[in-house]
Amino acid sequence: MLAASILSTPINIGLYGGGSGVGYADAMYAGLVKAGWPTWLAAYLDEASGDIPDKFITVVVATLIYFGLPNRYRALFSMWRRTGDEKVPAPAASV
Numbered sequence: 001m002l003a004a005s006i007l008s009t010p011i012n013i014g015l016y017g018g019g020s021g022v023g024y025a026d027a028m029y030a031g032l033v034k035a036g037w038p039t040w041l042a043a044y045l046d047e048a049s050g051d052i053p054d055k056f057i058t059v060v061v062a063t064l065i066y067f068g069l070p071n072r073y074r075a076l077f078s079m080w081r082r083t084g085d086e087k088v089p090a091p092a093a094s095v
Helices: 002-016 023-034 039-068
Strands: none
Touching: 002 039, 023 039
């Protein structure tokens, strides 16, 4: 979220005058600029307010998908390690 917001803030300022195209975030940006906040900070907060829910939902969905996989597929990922007392899964049948 931090990297996405930092990288996209200058792009939004350069191309769109600070707005991000997200309705509630652009309303917040306009209010902050009108209240005297610096444009770069208002644009960053605008972008971050859209990135936080976006990245959170992405992480939750990816985690649910991961834990929904059978163990034999989870074993392909580095964060899933056998403890030593688990049976090794049988190889998949050839088609």
